[in-house]
Structure formats: structure tokens, C-alpha cells
Amino acid sequence: xSESAQKKEESGKYNRIIAAATKTFAExxxxxxxxxxxxxxxxxAEGTIYLYFKNKDDLLISxxxxxxxxxxxxxxxxxxxxxxxxERLRRLITLHLSLVEAHRELAQVLHIELRxxxxxxxxxxxxxxxxxxxxxxxxxxxxxxxxxxxxxxxxYVLRRTIFGALDEVGxxxxxxxxxxxxxxxxxxxxxxxxxxxxxxxxx
Amino acid sequence: xSESAQKKEESGKYNRIIAAATKTFAExxxxxxxxxxxxxxxxxAEGTIYLYFKNKDDLLISxxxxxxxxxxxxxxxxxxxxxxxxERLRRLITLHLSLVEAHRELAQVLHIELRxxxxxxxxxxxxxxxxxxxxxxxxxxxxxxxxxxxxxxxxYVLRRTIFGALDEVGxxxxxxxxxxxxxxxxxxxxxxxxxxxxxxxxx
Numbered sequence: 001x002s003e004s005a006q007k008k009e010e011s012g013k014y015n016r017i018i019a020a021a022t023k024t025f026a027e028x029x030x031x032x033x034x035x036x037x038x039x040x041x042x043x044x045a046e047g048t049i050y051l052y053f054k055n056k057d058d059l060l061i062s063x064x065x066x067x068x069x070x071x072x073x074x075x076x077x078x079x080x081x082x083x084x085x086x087e088r089l090r091r092l093i094t095l096h097l098s099l100v101e102a103h104r105e106l107a108q109v110l111h112i113e114l115r116x117x118x119x120x121x122x123x124x125x126x127x128x129x130x131x132x133x134x135x136x137x138x139x140x141x142x143x144x145x146x147x148x149x150x151x152x153x154x155x156y157v158l159r160r161t162i163f164g165a166l167d168e169v170g171x172x173x174x175x176x177x178x179x180x181x182x183x184x185x186x187x188x189x190x191x192x193x194x195x196x197x198x199x200x201x202x203x
Numbered sequence: 204x205s206e207s208a209q210k211k212e213e214s215g216k217y218n219r220i221i222a223a224a225t226k227t228f229a230e231x232x233x234x235x236x237x238x239x240x241x242x243x244x245x246x247x248a249e250g251t252i253y254l255y256f257k258n259k260d261d262l263l264i265s266x267x268x269x270x271x272x273x274x275x276x277x278x279x280x281x282x283x284x285x286x287x288x289x290e291r292l293r294r295l296i297t298l299h300l301s302l303v304e305a306h307r308e309l310a311q312v313l314h315i316e317l318r319x320x321x322x323x324x325x326x327x328x329x330x331x332x333x334x335x336x337x338x339x340x341x342x343x344x345x346x347x348x349x350x351x352x353x354x355x356x357x358x359y360v361l362r363r364t365i366f367g368a369l370d371e372v373g374x375x376x377x378x379x380x381x382x383x384x385x386x387x388x389x390x391x392x393x394x395x396x397x398x399x400x401x402x403x404x405x406x
Contacts, residue, residue: 115318153391160375161368161392168367169360188356189364196399 014052017042018066021059026105030060030113057119064114067106068128071099072135085143086194092139093166093193094186100170101182111171133159140197149197162193217255220245221269224262229308233263233316260322267317270309271331274302275338288346289397295342296369296396297389303373304385314374336362343400352400365396 020042024033035056039046053059078095079088100107114120137159143149169189173182223245227236238259242249256262281298282291303310317323340362346352372392376385 112324116320116324121315121319153395154388157372157388157391158395160371161395164369164371164374165364165367168363168370171367172363185357185360188360192356192361192364192396192399194399196395196397 013044013048015066017044017049017052017059018063022063022106022109025060025063025113026108030056030109030116035059057117060109060114060117061120061124063106063109064120065128067103067110068132071096071132074099075135085139085146085148086198088139089143089194089197090190092136093162093190094183096166097170097173097182097186097189100173101179104174104179107170107174111167111174133163136162143197153197158197165189165193216247216251218269220247220252220255220262221266225266225309225312228263228266228316229311233259233312233319238262260320263312263317263320264323264327266309266312267323268331270306270313271335274299274335277302278338288342288349288351289401291342292346292397292400293393295339296365296393297386299369300373300376300385300389300392303376304382307377307382310373310377314370314377336366339365346400356400361400368392368396 017038021033021038024037024041028037033056035049036046038056038059039049042049049059053062075092075095078091082088082091137155140149140155140158144151144155166189169182169185173179220241224236224241227240227244231240236259238252239249241259241262242252245252252262256265278295278298281294285291285294340358343352343358343361347354347358369392372385372388376382
């Protein structure tokens with residue numbers, strides 16, 4: 001096998017294990033799942049998993065990291081060529097919730113299982129999360145530089161505020177039994193933040 | 204002992220156990236803590252804890268419930284006599300973050316340890332959380348009824364949006380090594396939401 005073909009197969013196997021772990025953790029819960037459950041779902045030997053991942057926590061954190069990569073990639077594509085900062089922020093908010101809706105099992109793992117990992121909550125340095133937060137921050141800073149968004153607020157606080165709101169609305173949706181479309185919320189949340197940002201002064 | 208004196212002593216013991224459990228979980232983490240650790244910290248016999256709480260998860264959920272009671276009580280007091288809905292929402296946001304700041308150990312348990320409980324994330328029906336969310340919702344609905352806040356958005360979505368933002372900013376603060384004052388963020392977040400709510404229309 002050529003080196004590139006081998007790399008491709010390896011990356012295919014890596015992604016297959018990530019997908020299988022997502023499904024397994026979403027269905028059984030992180031604590032009740034074992035590495036051998038994941039191996040079975042991925043149709044690989046248990047030892048193969050340890051070629052790519054240190055342990056079950058590492059699998060969980062890798063799901064998180066690959067999903068943040070996917071979020072950033074999708075956002076990059078969706079915002080390509082869009083220069084209006086208000087439209088950029090609106091699309092980011094809409095796409096964030098669309099991705100939650102389109103990937104229910106992943107959303108379940110990110111919103112519920114991930115927070116049950118003590119390693120994730122206490123030790124993870126969160127570089128991938130920071131990348132995504134930076135993506136939000138860049139839009140806010142561009143808007144402030146252009147004078148479209150009010151400059152009174154710290155973009156660092158705003159990125160957390162917006163992320164927190166999207167995260168909570170996503171969590172609530174994941175936990176709800178009857179899952180209506182998230183799209184209807186996107187517009188309301190985007191309107192709220194865009195109005196807040198474009199008129200940000202003391203009331 | 205009279206019945207009321209006995210009730211008072213029991214409630215004192217209940218509160219002492221809750222305070223000890225908060226401290227223990229914040230210091231050792233929920234998983235590594237045992238009921239006997241909590242008993243030691245509360246200076247009661249382990250059996251006494253089981254008079255009030257079913258198990259360790261029940262202790263954790265009771266911390267959450269008593270803290271939501273405290274939040275609602277404090278909010279009620281702080282907002283008493285304030286009729287201006289914008290000022291009510293501003294004070295709610297400020298007080299939420301002040302309470303996080305004033306109760307670091309509790310904030311650690313609520314933001315980090317609580318989410319590691321599978322029972323809390325999956326099975327807890329969340330009546331106390333709903334009470335607090337309802338408190339936020341009531342302010343929004345009053346503002347909409349008065350025509351001060353735009354009525355385009357669903358108060359149900361808005362309460363989650365505001366709660367999620369405060370929760371995320373609180374979590375970030377709990378996790379940060381150098382904890383600057385949260386007060387500076389309160390004003391920015393309040394301005395953002397108040398501007399968003401008072402001007403809520405499509406941009």
C-alpha cells in the first residue's frame with residue numbers, strides 16, 4: 001500500500017472509531033460504555049482502538065475535538081465570501097443550532113456525556129473550544145472595528161455570552177422529548193444579539 | 204424539646220450537612236467524595252446523613268435545590284419594590300453573577316460537579332431550575348406586556364438564552380485561575396440583553 005493510501009485508510013479507521021464511540025456513548029451513556037463496546041460498534045479489534053486513543057476519556061475528548069473541527073470547517077464554508085458582519089454573526093448562530101439538530105447523537109454526547117467526564121471538566125485545556133470561541137470573537141471584533149457593533153463590550157465576554165446561550169438552547173433541545181425544529185429559535189436569538197450588539201450603550 | 208425547637212434543630216442539621224457536602228465536593232470532587240467524608244466535615248454520624256438524604260447523588264441534587272431556593276429568595280429581596288422591568292432584568296443579571304462570585308465553592312459544585320452526575324443530567328426533572336427560569340421569564344413577559352421589550356421573541360427561548368449566557372460566564376470564571384471581579388461583566392451582559400430586548404426586530 002502506498003503511504004498516502006495507508007494514511008487515508010488510517011484516517012478512515014480513526015473516523016469510524018469516533019463515529020462508533022459517539023453512537024455508543026449517546027446510547028449507553030459514557031460511564032456504562034466500555035472500550036470493547038466501541039470496538040464492537042466500529043467493527044475493529046479492541047487493540048486497534050488503543051493504537052489511536054489512550055483510553056475511554058481520550059475517545060470522548062477526541063469526539064469533542066473532531067466536532068469542533070467540523071463546526072469550524074462548516075462555519076468557514078458557510079461564511080465564505082460573506083463580508084457583512086451582521087450577516088456573518090446571524091449565519092453563525094443559525095448554523096450552530098442547525099449542526100446540533102443535524103447531529104443528534106453527537107449533540108447528546110457533547111451536551112450531556114462530555115460534562116460527566118471529570119478529566120474533560122477539570123484538566124482539558126480546551127484548545128479546540130478556544131478556536132471556535134475565537135471564530136465568534138473575530139466576527140465581533142470585525143464588527144466593532146467597522147463601527148457596526150458597539151465597542152463598549154469586551155469581545156472576550158461577548159463570545160462566551162453568545163456561546164453560552166447557544167449551548168444552553170442546544171442542551172435544552174437535546175433533553176426535550178418532543179424536539180421541534182431549532183430553526184425557529186435561531187432567528188430569535190440572532191435578532192436578540194444583533195440588536196444588542198448594534199445598539200450597545202447604557203439604557 | 205418543643206416541636207418547633209426540634210424542627211429548628213433539624214433544619215440546622217440539614218443545612219449543616221448541605222454546607223459540608225458543598226465544601227467536600229468542591230475540594231475533592233463529587234466522584235472521589237464519600238458520604239462518610241461529608242459526615243466528617245459536618246461533624247455528624249454517617250447514619251444521620253441517611254436520615255435526610257437517600258445517597259450521595261441526592262446530596263448533590265439537594266445542594267442544587269437549596270441553591271436555587273437561595274437564588275430565588277435573594278432575587279425576590281433585591282427586586283422588591285422595583286417596578287421598572289429593565290431595571291429588574293439588569294439587577295437579576297448583576298445579582299446572578301454576584302452570587303456566583305460570593306459563593307465560590309457552591310459555584311464550583313453547581314458548574315462542575317453537578318454536571319458529572321448522570322442522575323442529575325438525565326433523570327432530574329428540574330423543578331427548582333424551572334422556578335428560577337420562570338422568575339426570569341416573568342420579567343421578560345412583564346416587559347413585553349408593557350411594550351418595553353419587543354414581543355417578537357418567545358419568552359421561553361429568551362429565558363434559556365439569558366440563563367445560558369450567565370451560566371457560561373459563571374463557569375468560565377469558576378475555571379479561571381485568576382478570578383477578576385465578575386461585576387465588570389454584569390454591566391456588559393445586561394447592556395447587551397437590554398438593548399437586544401428593547402429593540403428586538405429584524406435587522
